[in-house]
Amino acid sequence: MSRRNDFKSIDLKRYFGKKIEIKFLDGRQIVGTLTGFDKVFNIVLEEASEYSQDPSNFFQVTDKLVYLGLVVCKSSSICVIFPSEGTEEIANPFEKK
Amino acid sequence: MDFVLPFEIVDKCLGxxxxxxxxxxxxxxxxxxxxxxxxNMVLSDVIEYQYKIDGSIEKTHLDEILxxxxxxxxxxxxxxxxxEVLNKQINQSNISNDVNLEIEKEKSNSD
Structure with a gap:
């Protein structure tokens, strides 16, 4: 039982003080320095910026960054968490041509 | 850099x-x-922004909401x-323009 309680799907401590990006369920995407989180993964980012959304399709983000500062992210709306450095986007390999 | 809990920040933001x-x-x-x-939050003196697909923004003023x-x-x-954010960015761009203008002026003076 204790083992189950100790289990964590991700070890966010590894990224403490590093730049991470978060994608949300509604298509928003932000990047910032990880400065805090709790057991349900509500996340605090410092010096965060949001990728502005394409006004014609809100699920598409543009490269333009809007500076926000300190941000608190709600766990229930977070979709993906990944470090800024060492990850890159690839083309969809399952897309039919 | 100190470790902070998310709700700690929200608590500090009260008021x-x-x-x-x-x-x-x-x-x-x-x-x-x-x-x-x-x-769930109780907010007072509220402005609600709704971004429309045609790029327009609908603003609504409300006294108090849950x-x-x-x-x-x-x-x-x-x-x-x-x-606030947009104004700041505009101001920053103005500042950088001013700085550039000053640099250009100095250059032209020295020439």
Missing amino acids: SRIWIKAQKQREVVGTLCGFDADL LNGGQITFLVPFKNGPD
């Missing part, structure tokens, strides 16, 4: 302005009066909404 980005391109700016563990925490994506504490 100040908070900018909430919610689902469906909705943004709410208001003075935080109270909140609970699900981030915001459902389920709608919230993320919070920007101590910020007074999109107008």
